[in-house]
Amino acid sequence: MGACGSKGDDGSSTDISAMNEAELSNIKVRIMRKLMKHSIRSSSSGFSRQHISVVEEGGTVDSFYHKEVSVSKGPFGILGKGENCPVFGCNYDIDQINTFDIYNFNTNITGEDINILNDIESQMQQQAETSLADTSSGLDAANTAISASREIVRENIRNILNNISTKDFLSDQSLVIEYKNPPRCKDPCGLEGGPFGPKLNQLAQMQIYSEDIINSSMKIYEENLESHGLEVVQSISTSNDACILQMVAFIICSMICLILIWKLI
Secondary structure, three states: OHHHOOOOOOOOOOEEEOOOHHHHHHHHHHHHHHHHOOEEEOOOOOEEHHHEEEEEOOOOOOHHHHOEEEEEOOHHHOOOEEEEEEOEOOOOEOOOOOEEOOEEEOHHHHHHHHHHHHHHHHHHHHHHHHHOOOOHHHHHHHHHHHHHHHHHHHHHHHHHHHHHHOOOOOOOOOEEEEEOOOOEOEOOOOOOOOOEOOEOOOOHHHHHHHHHHHHHHHHHHHHHHHHOOOEEEOOEEOOOHHHHHHHHHHHHHHHHHHHHHHHHO
16 A cells, blocks of 8 residues: 555554544443443532542653654645644643532442453454554554453453442542543644643543543553554544655556557557
């Protein structure tokens, strides 16, 4: 595929595309539904925004959360470009709603670890199959890395579920929702007015815990993929400039050939 694909020096693909916003959102919704099955809603009408605090539990220094991305808008970036923009670290946006529903979680929630793992692992395998379709060796390496991550990811998920099941959110007049990992930024380079943090709705707890599970799990997968010689590439662009150039060159060559044939005839 030439410039329209990501290839290594030997012609094989070496990169796996990171999940895009829609794919991450789909997994997040599926995890939230699983959390909801083991939740108990507060009998109060809802906590006001003034009584809600969303804070990071300690400060993370892991290099995974220091990722940067370059963004181009429009073909060849004619509508704007941004470079070295942080992927993580934008604050949660709690200004869009006045009240939040508050939940406690029962201990049975830890039994969802395998179901959540399967959701995330399935998407990782799909990303690998799509990105590495042209090279069996690369796909084999990716599948090996994903399999090697399975029990580590499951333990990570179980620890998060166990942690939230031990918290009591219904006894105080104010609420502090803690998260361990920095949330992802939307529009990280500000080409659409951002960067923006995730917007929270009434199900703030479900949203924050789901993102915590996803981000920490992605970290484990990406580290294992890297140890197997593969890289997960975060790309935010409205076009593939190299691919466009290749297509334009092909069209021009085709037209020249047609003109020459017409002249000969």
